Amino acid sequence: MDNNNPPEKRITVRPEDAKPQIFRTLRNIDLNLLTIFEAVYVHKGIVNAAKVLNLTPSAISQSIQKLRLIFPDPLFIRKGQGVTPTAYALHLHEYISQGLESILGALDLTGSYDKQRTITIGTPPSIGALVIPIIFQAIKEHAPHLMMRNIPINDAENQLSQFQTDLIIDTNIASSRTLNHHVLYSDRMMLVCRKGHPCLNEPINEAVLQKYEHTLLMLEGQKLSGLRQRVQDLFPERQVSFSSYNVFTIAALIGNSDLLGLMPTRLFKLFCGCWPLVEIDFPPLSSERVDISLYYNKLSLRDPVLENVINVIRQAF
Template sequence: MMANLQDLKKFDLNLLVIFECVYLHRSVSKAAEALFLTPSAISQSIQRLRNQLNDPLFLREGKGITPTTVADNLHIYLEDNLQQLEQTIRVVQGAPQRKNFIIYCSTFMGFEFLSPLAEKFCRQLGYELIHYDMAVAPNSAEDLLTYRKADLIIGNTPVINHSVICTPFMVAKPTLVCSKDHPRIGDSATLEDLQKEKFARITGIEEGLRQYQVKSSEAFPEREVVFQSDSPITVMSAVGQSELLGIIGERGYERFNEVFNLKRVNTQMPLPTLDFYLMYNRFALQSSAFKLLLENINQRLATLV
């Protein structure tokens, strides 16, 4: 069926692009940032589309906006068609498709899940994996995914956003460790023993990690922290070469206890677990290569659980 070009000529197709961006972000300001436009320009465009479709499209709900039924139906039709149009333009212009995936996670998560599959994955598909440490990321996970600065994130703070898929990934169980040569702490210690010691602590800018530290402090309020680092490797190294104690993940201990001269300290002190989430922009699922990347990561996770 041939498109009615005369009808299309009367319609500003840019309005559909702006609509889709607002729909996915549920925010005029975030859509403006993503499209490098002003919020005023976005609002004016949405108003023009409202007039043409005779529907409000978005309604105020608390601090955000919610789509109408017409907006939901319009999104369903646009989701695949805009992607196909973008691919068509790339082919016509001869522009090469992006051949890398940008992944944010902690250094240890990268070590566990990305390093084993990087060479195999890249050799099979010709893609490059680019890893950044989430512990020192300048933006939140939500901003990184919403503005397509990251393809996938394994982090401690779940993202609640219509354009982002967020699923539980794994639960890190904590363990208390010290140097094998510690002069006072043996294989077990009482709370009274621990209150006399000094600690190293893993830090980070993620809200989920900050909340975890609050829970840890509530579980062990008398702990005296004298060294902090956003690198688990640095904390393990510091503990193994000093009289400091530290709380690290069980898997980190199992993998690195011999390397860093660590031993587990058994105690009755209850320690909170740390949750990790797998997050990615839902548009990424339109890539078969990205789906394969997810499968590889989940297969790796299955071997570790």
């Protein structure tokens, strides 16, 4: 009985066992021959390709002959003063040109290759929400071909020293001789509560503020230890009933309880659109500030693309 239904298209999945065979096949092919193939294809002749590659026409002809032994096709047919590619060569060119472009993009040492490259920036979620929109617009204006990837910070010093990320933006990371940093901006610290909080109906002083429970944002870094100590000196008997590494969570909790908490000015302005937060006017805290800095491996400056991105980010702030 005839089956009138056409056969379904199948997706060929290359098994893991095939990978060693791929490497063995590539080992038997001089990849320089593919460059010569592209030169002959693009410049439509052996003589022109020889001039571009600074080789002799004889060397180009020998290379094409080697390719003919690899591929089951003459690849190029003489036509007048030049050559014309065969149908098989047209097919081959599509894949070789894409592969060479990818390699050129990955090995771009001058920053002039106009292909997409991904710049990886590590940030905490809260700082990322503040700085990434600014950085994205600045990079797109100066280097529109670049792509950006934002990742979390788990071990900032190792992420940078082992080149797992290009840049990190944070309040502070451990000092290291291998790292450079630039302060992007400095933010004033604020004492915050919800709208309608009972403390707003009393004269604000240390004794009043210590009657209420506080939140604590857990941040790493020796540079912030001084701020922690000064806050402790202001509120030696404060009761911390909630602590979190996530300032979004703290802001949401403050907006829905009688808890008090500290946060930088820019984050306060961001969170005001989400939760009913107000600042508690407490002058002893008005001079406290926190720095947001850009960190990178010193060796990154050997990369012109990354050096340009660093300069663009610094100028944006």
